Amino acid sequence: xxxxxxxxxxxxxxxxxxxxxxxxxxxxxxxxxxxxxxxxxxxxxxxxxxxxxxxxxxxxxxxxxxxxxxxxxxxxxxxxxxxxxxxxxxxxxxxxxxxxxxxxxxxxxxxxxxxxxxxxxxxxxxxxxxxxxxxxxxxxxxxxxxxxxxxxxxxxxxxxxxxxxxxxxxxxxxxxxxxxxxxxxxxxxxxxxxxxxxxxxxxxxxxxxxxxxxxxxxxxxxxxxxxxxxxxxxxxxxxxxxxxxxxxxxxxxxxxxxxxxxxxxxxxxxxxxxxxxxxxxxxxxx
Amino acid sequence: xxxxxxxxxxxxxxxxxxxxxxxxxxxxxxxxxxxxxxxxxxxxxxxxxxxxxxxxxxxxxxxxxxxxxxxxxxxxxxxxxxxxxxxxxxxxxxxxxxxxxxxxxxxxxxxxxxxxxxxxxxxxxxxxxxxxxxxxxxxxxxxxxxxxxxxxxxxxxxxxxxxxxxxxxxxxxxxxxxxxxxxxxxxxxxxxxxxxxxxxxxxxxxxxxxxxxxxxxxxxxxxxxxxxxxxxxxxxxxxxxxxxxxxxxxxxxxxxxxxxxxxxxxxxxxxxxxxxxxxxxxxxxxxxxxxxxxxxxxxxxxxxxxxxxxxxxxxxxxxxxxxxxxxxxxxxxxxxxxxxxxxxxxx
Numbered sequence: 001x002x003x004x005x006x007x008x009x010x011x012x013x014x015x016x017x018x019x020x021x022x023x024x025x026x027x028x029x030x031x032x033x034x035x036x037x038x039x040x041x042x043x044x045x046x047x048x049x050x051x052x053x054x055x056x057x058x059x060x061x062x063x064x065x066x067x068x069x070x071x072x073x074x075x076x077x078x079x080x081x082x083x084x085x086x087x088x089x090x091x092x093x094x095x096x097x098x099x100x101x102x103x104x105x106x107x108x109x110x111x112x113x114x115x116x117x118x119x120x121x122x123x124x125x126x127x128x129x130x131x132x133x134x135x136x137x138x139x140x141x142x143x144x145x146x147x148x149x150x151x152x153x154x155x156x157x158x159x160x161x162x163x164x165x166x167x168x169x170x171x172x173x174x175x176x177x178x179x180x181x182x183x184x185x186x187x188x189x190x191x192x193x194x195x196x197x198x199x200x201x202x203x204x205x206x207x208x209x210x211x212x213x214x215x216x217x218x219x220x221x222x223x224x225x226x227x228x229x230x231x232x233x234x235x236x237x238x239x240x241x242x243x244x245x246x247x248x249x250x251x252x253x254x255x256x257x258x259x260x261x262x263x264x265x266x267x268x269x270x271x272x273x274x275x276x277x278x279x280x281x282x283x284x285x286x
Numbered sequence: 287x288x289x290x291x292x293x294x295x296x297x298x299x300x301x302x303x304x305x306x307x308x309x310x311x312x313x314x315x316x317x318x319x320x321x322x323x324x325x326x327x328x329x330x331x332x333x334x335x336x337x338x339x340x341x342x343x344x345x346x347x348x349x350x351x352x353x354x355x356x357x358x359x360x361x362x363x364x365x366x367x368x369x370x371x372x373x374x375x376x377x378x379x380x381x382x383x384x385x386x387x388x389x390x391x392x393x394x395x396x397x398x399x400x401x402x403x404x405x406x407x408x409x410x411x412x413x414x415x416x417x418x419x420x421x422x423x424x425x426x427x428x429x430x431x432x433x434x435x436x437x438x439x440x441x442x443x444x445x446x447x448x449x450x451x452x453x454x455x456x457x458x459x460x461x462x463x464x465x466x467x468x469x470x471x472x473x474x475x476x477x478x479x480x481x482x483x484x485x486x487x488x489x490x491x492x493x494x495x496x497x498x499x500x501x502x503x504x505x506x507x508x509x510x511x512x513x514x515x516x517x518x519x520x521x522x523x524x525x526x527x528x529x530x531x532x533x534x535x536x537x538x539x540x541x542x543x544x545x546x547x548x549x550x551x552x553x554x555x556x557x558x559x560x561x562x563x564x565x566x567x568x569x570x571x572x573x574x575x576x577x578x579x580x581x582x583x584x585x586x587x588x589x590x591x592x593x594x595x596x597x598x599x600x601x602x603x604x605x606x607x608x609x610x611x612x613x614x615x616x617x618x619x620x621x622x623x624x625x626x627x628x629x630x631x632x633x
Binding site (some may be wrong): 021121124125128129130131132136137138139140141142213217220221224225226227236237240241247248251254255258261262263265266269272 | 327328330331334335336337338343455456459460461462463464467468469470475482497557566567569573574577583588589592593595597600604607608612615
């Protein structure tokens with residue numbers, strides 16, 4: 001057995017690089033297609049996404065290639081329109097996550113006063129919650145809407161970014177060029193922006209794909225639970241839950257949005273993995 | 287292959303558990319520090335949970351009674367629920383109750399005038415059901431994670447590795463409700479073999495409806511296995527490249543002995559953390575998986591409470607889940623310290 005050990009060989013490098021290289025290509029192609037669907041889908045939709053066009057739970061036929069949903073709306077049109085919310089909210093949430101995480105991490109790491117432990121202990125408390133639980137608490141507090149979803153995801157995910165940025169900042173702020181900038185009398189803000197920030201960029205960009213994937217999953221999950229975007233919005237997560245009673249009548253009403261979400265998450269993960277592999281090694285932490 | 291999978295049970299032999307001499311009880315001091323930190327974290331978490339549930343737009347009483355309720359009725363319910371007292375007062379008495387297992391009264395039940403409004407009484411069955419679901423999953427999850435992860439690591443870059451790694455990459459990343467929906471379609475709609483929901487009857491015990499547990503457990507496994515396998519795999523690859531493996535090899539130690547005595551034991555320590563992460567994942571994962579299958583556990587309870595805007599129930603479920611999450615974390619820390627002598631000397 002196990003000849004790899006027997007000869008003390010390392011895992012075959014060329015093949016594994018090939019495998020992940022192929023993954024990256026597949027991921028990028030899929031992602032471009034799905035972003036295309038999200039942006040141009042509503043223009044291609046044959047019917048309105050919120051008008052009934054026939055009897056509920058009708059299996060696929062000529063006029064509606066994916067049949068109708070539990071209210072008799074065209075599933076294809078709703079699938080084509082349902083990607084926008086997922087992708088855009090996920091993107092906005094990721095952006096806010098990085099904005100918040102980088103600011104907190106930079107301040108905590110550079111301003112080494114009582115601010116640092118205060119910020120980092122608060123971050124620890126947020127990390128003591130399961131992600132979805134924190135999301136649900138946020139939704140309980142502020143109700144379900146697009147803005148709350150974006151804010152909730154940022155609240156869940158920013159601690160991870162803040163920790164990485166803080167560690168990098170601690171190390172960089174002891175460097176000579178930072179001390180030189182301090183000696184020149186530059187303001188803290190300018191030092192953080194010009195000297196520190198460009199150097200902490202690497203490790204956080206590496207996790208970008210991973211965190212975008214988590215944003216999408218968290219938002220879709222809250223929508224699936226019926227606590228986020230409200231009907232009649234066409235959203236992939238929401239579509240899966242609202243059609244669950246017609247899984248025998250017209251399975252396409254659930255399977256089509258589920259497949260789209262699955263492809264989206266897989267493609268984001270493939271690209272995210274490639275980023276981590278190239279730029280950094282972290283990524284296990286939320 | 288069978289030979290390499292048997293010793294995955296944690297090694298707690300004498301050699302690893304040698305007591306540390308020299309300083310006075312460093313392990314005890316470490317345990318005490320971690321416990322204190324956990325209690326403080328939980329306290330902070332309870333404040334956050336209480337605040338989140340209290341900033342509810344409007345007011346619990348108004349939300350429950352609807353916009354058209356008379357001011358007198360709203361005031362009456364407020365007094366009934368104690369909402370007219372200051373926030374800090376309310377928090378402290380809630381915390382005092384929660385510590386002794388009293389989570390106050392369900393606002394919805396009070397508003398509906400039901401006599402049995404104590405929240406604590408409604409928590410038992412969902413908690414038990416969730417515990418059963420999580421335990422069954424964990425019992426399968428831990429050995430399977432180690433088996434697949436280590437196999438993939440030993441055969442890294444080969445066909446067997448891809449056969450394990452590619453599915454784990456795909457399924458590990460999917461949202462639970464997507465894989466759950468796919469499983470329902472396959473096993474209920476296509477095969478007609480398993481029920482799509484796990485209602486357990488009115489008073490049913492999960493054990494008398496085992497076939498209803500199959501799909502929820504499979505769904506949780508699909509996600510948790512995917513993440514765990516990849517981490518155990520890379521841990522195994524790291525260990526196999528260590529010098530001591532090479533030296534053992536040069537000394538003529540047999541392959542199976544290298545795997546069983548050298549590699550597994552050293553790959554196990556980081557795996558403890560991975561398994562802990564997996565168990566922590568379950569705490570959050572059951573929230574959505576229970577909803578997918580309408581399984582009457584604490585996750586469904588929480589989601590229903592959020593939907594019904596029952597602040598008291600949200601607080602109770604949230605603090606219990608957060609406490610379990612924190613406890614798993616601390617247990618994992620302690621187990622790692624007990625398993626890895628190197629870490630112990632750094633205490």
